[in-house]
Amino acid sequence: MKIKTVKQISVQDWDNLVSTTYNRPYSFQQQDGCKERGVEDISVPVKESWVEDFENTEIPFIVNGQEMGVSFETWLNTTPEDTRKHFKEDYQNSLFWDRNFYPHVSMIINDLHSKGLLEAGEYEIKIDW
Numbered sequence: 325m326k327i328k329t330v331k332q333i334s335v336q337d338w339d340n341l342v343s344t345t346y347n348r349p350y351s352f353q354q355q356d357g358c359k360e361r362g363v364e365d366i367s368v369p370v371k372e373s374w375v376e377d378f379e380n381t382e383i384p385f386i387v388n389g390q391e392m393g394v395s396f397e398t399w400l401n402t403t404p405e406d407t408r409k410h411f412k413e414d415y416q417n418s419l420f421w422d423r424n425f426y427p428h429v430s431m432i433i434n435d436l437h438s439k440g441l442l443e444a445g446e447y448e449i450k451i452d453w
Contacts, residue, residue: 328446329446330447331446332448333448333450334450334452335353338449348421350426351426353451353453355392355423355429357392360451361453362451363448363449364451365446366433366447367445367446368434368436368444368447369433369434369444370433370434375430375434376428376430376431377395378394378395378396380395381397385407385410385411387424389424391424393426393427393428394425394427396432398427400427407420407425
């Protein structure tokens with residue numbers, strides 16, 4: 325029998341690491357149409373051939389819109405204050421960031437690794453709420 329040891333991170337701890345590192349709202353579970361309970365396997369660092377950066381530099385300001393994901397650079401260079409004017413309520417702006425305005429996770433993984441905040445290895449992000 326083969327046993328694999330992995331490091332497990334709760335989705336809440338992952339979100340906190342990303343949010344505090346980049347000073348941006350972030351909700352991994354809310355991305356890609358909202359993720360189910362379970363685990364997502366990640367390898368650190370992500371192999372260069374598997375790294376994906378969204379091409380979008382802008383998307384419509386629609387909560388739960390069909391267009392999701394922006395380039396890592398766009399995400400880094402935008403603040404919630406920049407997008408706030410497009411929504412009537414603060415909670416709508418927050419949901420927009422959680423569900424539509426986020427970078428590909430592979431970009432975050434490799435950047436956190438390059439900053440020394442995420443050791444190389446195999447991880448699981450445990451999604452539960």
